Amino acid sequence: xxxRLSSDRLRPVDEHLxxxxxxxxQSALALLVSAAIWSFxxxxxxGLWTMSHSPSGALSxxxxxxxxxxxxxxxxxxxxLTSLPYCFWCLRRFANAGLLENEKNWLNxxxxxxxxxxxxxxxxxxxxxxxxxxxxxDVLDSIEGVTAHYDARELFTLASGISWILVVGVIMxxxxxxxxxxxxxxxxxxxxxxxxxAIGGGVLVLTIPEVFEGLRVLIALSTMALADGIARTxxxxxxxxxxxxxxxxxxxxxxxxxxxxxxxxxxxxCPSAAHVRLRPGVARPxxxxxxxxxxxxxxxxxxxxxxxxxxxxxxxxDGSPVPSRLTESLAESGCLLQGMGWLDxxxxxxxxxxxxxxxxxxxxxxxxxxx
Numbered sequence: 001x002x003x004r005l006s007s008d009r010l011r012p013v014d015e016h017l018x019x020x021x022x023x024x025x026q027s028a029l030a031l032l033v034s035a036a037i038w039s040f041x042x043x044x045x046x047g048l049w050t051m052s053h054s055p056s057g058a059l060s061x062x063x064x065x066x067x068x069x070x071x072x073x074x075x076x077x078x079x080x081l082t083s084l085p086y087c088f089w090c091l092r093r094f095a096n097a098g099l100l101e102n103e104k105n106w107l108n109x110x111x112x113x114x115x116x117x118x119x120x121x122x123x124x125x126x127x128x129x130x131x132x133x134x135x136x137x138d139v140l141d142s143i144e145g146v147t148a149h150y151d152a153r154e155l156f157t158l159a160s161g162i163s164w165i166l167v168v169g170v171i172m173x174x175x176x177x178x179x180x181x182x183x184x185x186x187x188x189x190x191x192x193x194x195x196x197x198a199i200g201g202g203v204l205v206l207t208i209p210e211v212f213e214g215l216r217v218l219i220a221l222s223t224m225a226l227a228d229g230i231a232r233t234x235x236x237x238x239x240x241x242x243x244x245x246x247x248x249x250x251x252x253x254x255x256x257x258x259x260x261x262x263x264x265x266x267x268x269x270c271p272s273a274a275h276v277r278l279r280p281g282v283a284r285p286x287x288x289x290x291x292x293x294x295x296x297x298x299x300x301x302x303x304x305x306x307x308x309x310x311x312x313x314x315x316x317x318d319g320s321p322v323p324s325r326l327t328e329s330l331a332e333s334g335c336l337l338q339g340m341g342w343l344d345x346x347x348x349x350x351x352x353x354x355x356x357x358x359x360x361x362x363x364x365x366x367x368x369x370x371x
Contacts, residue, residue: 027087034079066153161209172200176231239285246307247281251364264316291321
């Protein structure tokens with residue numbers, strides 16, 4: 001389902017693909033330039049890190065290839081961090097033209113949050129977690145007269161793996177939390193949640209270093225569960241979304257109406273109308289119990305006022321339990337309140353029946369309910 005806004009401009013697919021290719025090319029160039037610059041400083045930085053963040057300089061490198069692996073891993077890590085803000089800016093510029101306003105807000109917050117959160121996570125791992133781990137190991141395993149030495153490559157690989165796990169977890173949590181907070185994905189947010197979790201878990205299984213061999217699936221599932229748990233603490237967007245696209249519909253009698261179908265679950269007692277397709281331009285807010293929740297009532301009035309709604313159809317009750325204050329306010333705003341009364345109809349549990357019920361209700365409008 002797609003929407004055409006007044007600011008939209010029809011462009012050939014080739015033009016979009018060319019812009020996307022340009023984004024990848026510019027991002028790759030920024031990564032290469034950053035890597036070239038960091039290659040002049042990485043040796044000194046690794047030397048300082050191994051000496052200053054190990055007990056008594058106890059980190060050792062036992063082979064030339066180990067040093068090369070550490071060196072190029074550090075260059076890639078530093079180059080990625082350096083070029084990340086520019087890559088995010090290029091991505092935002094490319095995607096901006098095809099997004100609605102609330103989707104732009106989601107993307108902006110997502111990119112800015114990750115541009116700050118990812119470096120913070122990496123700093124914690126490399127300058128707090130690993131040094132603390134070494135100091136604890138040195139205290140617990142200390143033997144009088146014996147100097148401990150640690151394989152710098154193994155610790156470097158361990159730190160890289162932990163960094164990657166935490167970064168993927170932060171990105172998943174941020175993406176899921178923002179989608180829930182802003183309500184960008186509406187009724188399909190559940191499917192989007194599982195896509196994000198599946199992508200993040202799959203990336204971890206395929207890319208975790210060998211030092212975590214045997215724990216890949218367990219780490220991926222644990223990270224997915226933790227990210228989902230953190231994201232679920234995010235407040236849900238009122239009415240399921242922050243903004244709704246509302247269009248004019250012309251009835252067979254020539255009247256112009258602006259319509260919203262409120263999917264009210266009546267505290268879980270009424271089946272949902274989320275899977276019934278309606279034409280773009282019909283607002284699809286949802287709530288738990290309109291008659292009991294003052295916050296939801298205020299948000300409905302705000303939606304009516306902002307979008308100029310002329311008809312509000314409630315799928316749950318017949319409209320009689322709605323507080324008189326709300327019905328009077330809707331009438332004063334020129335909005336007709338109607339109730340489908342599904343709560344008292346046994347057939348309402350059947351999805352086909354619910355679709356037919358909406359088709360009958362909106363029979364004066366042409367094809368307002370999708371096939």
